[in-house]
Amino acid sequence: MECFILESVAYQNLHRRLRDFIYPNLGSKLWDLVASWSKPGHRCYDHVTRYKLSNLVAELQYIDSNTIRFDDNEESGYVVRIIGHFQNSIEIWTKERWDWWPLAQCLRPLKEGETRLRWECTCGEHRWAEVPPSFTKHLKSIVRSLPRSSTTFQNLQPPPVPFYGNGGGSASNQNSQSQGQSTQNSQGYSQPTKSSPGNATQPGTWRPPTSALSNTLSHCILFVVKKGAEYKMAQISVSKNPCYVFFSTLRAKYFDLRGFLRSWFSVWRYSHCDFYMCEKFDDHEFPPRHKNTFPEATNPDYDYRPKPMDNIPPVSEHEFQKRFYTCYKPHPLRHWYHKCKSLGTHSYDILELFPKKKTELEEGGDKREIFWGIYAREIISLRWVLIYNLVCISPMLVFFTVWILPLGQSTDLQNPSVPFSMMLGTLSLFWSIFLSSLQFGRSR
Numbered sequence: 001m002e003c004f005i006l007e008s009v010a011y012q013n014l015h016r017r018l019r020d021f022i023y024p025n026l027g028s029k030l031w032d033l034v035a036s037w038s039k040p041g042h043r044c045y046d047h048v049t050r051y052k053l054s055n056l057v058a059e060l061q062y063i064d065s066n067t068i069r070f071d072d073n074e075e076s077g078y079v080v081r082i083i084g085h086f087q088n089s090i091e092i093w094t095k096e097r098w099d100w101w102p103l104a105q106c107l108r109p110l111k112e113g114e115t116r117l118r119w120e121c122t123c124g125e126h127r128w129a130e131v132p133p134s135f136t137k138h139l140k141s142i143v144r145s146l147p148r149s150s151t152t153f154q155n156l157q158p159p160p161v162p163f164y165g166n167g168g169g170s171a172s173n174q175n176s177q178s179q180g181q182s183t184q185n186s187q188g189y190s191q192p193t194k195s196s197p198g199n200a201t202q203p204g205t206w207r208p209p210t211s212a213l214s215n216t217l218s219h220c221i222l223f224v225v226k227k228g229a230e231y232k233m234a235q236i237s238v239s240k241n242p243c244y245v246f247f248s249t250l251r252a253k254y255f256d257l258r259g260f261l262r263s264w265f266s267v268w269r270y271s272h273c274d275f276y277m278c279e280k281f282d283d284h285e286f287p288p289r290h291k292n293t294f295p296e297a298t299n300p301d302y303d304y305r306p307k308p309m310d311n312i313p314p315v316s317e318h319e320f321q322k323r324f325y326t327c328y329k330p331h332p333l334r335h336w337y338h339k340c341k342s343l344g345t346h347s348y349d350i351l352e353l354f355p356k357k358k359t360e361l362e363e364g365g366d367k368r369e370i371f372w373g374i375y376a377r378e379i380i381s382l383r384w385v386l387i388y389n390l391v392c393i394s395p396m397l398v399f400f401t402v403w404i405l406p407l408g409q410s411t412d413l414q415n416p417s418v419p420f421s422m423m424l425g426t427l428s429l430f431w432s433i434f435l436s437s438l439q440f441g442r443s444r
Contacts, residue, residue: 009297009307016306027061029142031311033135047132054292056117056129058316063119065143070136071116071128080106094438097379099269123322219303219356222373223250224278224286225257231278232257233286233373235361243350247323254324254376267385267434268378270324272317276375280361281368288375294355295372301359302372305352314353323350385434392426395419 005011020028034053037044047053060068084106091098100106108130110116115136121127131139220235234253238246254270255263262268276288297307355372362369399419 012306013297013308024146025061026063026065026142026146027057027311029145030057030060030139033138033142035310044132044134047135051129051131051135053131053135055313055317056131058311058313059121059127059318060119061311063122065146067119068139068143069118070140071118072110081109084108094380096438097271099271099379099381099383101381101383103382121318123318127318219358220360221246221351221354221356222278222361222371223253223257223273224276224288224373224375225254226376226378227258227262231286231288233278233284233361233363235357238351238354238356243323244326246351247326251324265384266378267381267388268437269381269384270321271377271379272320272324273315273374273376275313275355275372277370277372278375279368279370280363282366283364286363289370293372302355302357304355309353309355315350319350388430388434389427392430393423395426396423 034048034057036042037053038048039045083103085108087098087100087103087106088108107116107128110130113133114130115133116128116130117136117139118126118128219239220237223234223236225232225234234257236246236249236253258266274291275294277290277293278286278288280286292312294304294309294312295302297309354374357371357373361371396419
């Protein structure tokens with residue numbers, strides 16, 4: 001009877017809310033703020049989507065609030081401001097996020113009344129995000145209202161989910177570059193990758209019965225990937241596997257579902273995953289339907305913690321990116337451009353936050369079925385755009401180097417017409433394909 005009560009959804013929901021009431025922390029207060037703003041008709045309703053406040057709170061809930069800084073002034077140099085304006089203009093025009101590597105992600109100009117938040121992520125990166133004045137005002141008030149003695153401790157705690165495994169926390173610290181693909185985006189955020197030492201239960205930390213392990217780690221997480229105009233799906237088992245095994249499998253499945261050519265040569269590169277409700281309406285047809293939705297707490301075919309999932313997304317975009325590009329099998333010689341270090345080698349915590357299906361989804365046939373899982377999203381890679389443009393102009397460069405330079409002024413200038421035409425043709429082909437892949441704000 002005791003086990004039945006302790007594992008019930010009602011008790012866990014009561015326990016979580018009572019804990020947040022007795023031990024108020026930055027995360028619970030910010031989630032309450034975003035929840036109130038997300039109601040239609042609220043005067044700040046548009047801010048939630050425009051500034052991606054839900055994703056921002058998904059990271060801020062875990063950091064030390066004492067590290068948050070508010071920046072109202074532009075202190076960057078002239079060249080940096082020019083590059084930042086250029087990057088911001090391209091993202092506004094394409095309505096897509098870009099991975100600007102090898103360029104740094106520069107700060108965009110602040111609009112009137114905006115504030116730039118700065119903080120140090122638990123993964124070691126210095127992060128920032130632009131927020132509206134109303135959010136700045138509430139955030140300052142929340143930070144001042146937190147108990148001074150518990151501010152640091154509460155914000156460094158792992159998520160309020162069951163703890164299993166041999167490690168002392170959720171994940172270990174990692175280098176800020178992930179295989180050359182991780183960027184410091186103005187709207188990129190991360191969840192903690194390190195935790196307080198020791199496994200002792202602390203005030204305000206939820207620790208449900210360990211029998212939940214056998215009930216939650218024997219199911220599958222449904223993973224949807226877009227391949228051209230089609231949607232492919234993989235069912236990834238999480239049975240008794242730590243999170244590093246899951247994310248290693250996730251990466252392998254992602255490349256497999258996208259196909260060899262798209263995985264290696266597309267300008268679209270993995271960014272993160274969103275939590276989606278999807279629908280299977282025909283044989284191997286799995287289009288995503290609604291973003292940031294979880295199955296009902298009473299749905300017997302899905303398991304996740306906590307129930308109900310009030311705070312969505314439970315995992316930030318930046319943490320998805322960090323874990324996806326982490327070296328789970330380090331190769332120091334091949335990965336000379338960063339320090340290899342795996343995350344969460346003994347942690348199960350993050351898997352509790354995902355909706356896990358208890359029964360296998362029938363992928364074939366025409367039976368209609370609604371399911372919940374994660375959907376892979378991509379961003380545009382600047383380096384691949386530059387590489388393709390370089391390939392397109394290479395005939396002209398080769399001709400100029402081999403033919404024009406040795407002969408000098410005595411060369412016939414009509415000869416460059418052939419490589420010049422080849423260059424224009426290949427550039428036109430590339431840009432027509434690239435621009436046709438842009439959605440310009442439409443849902444992908």
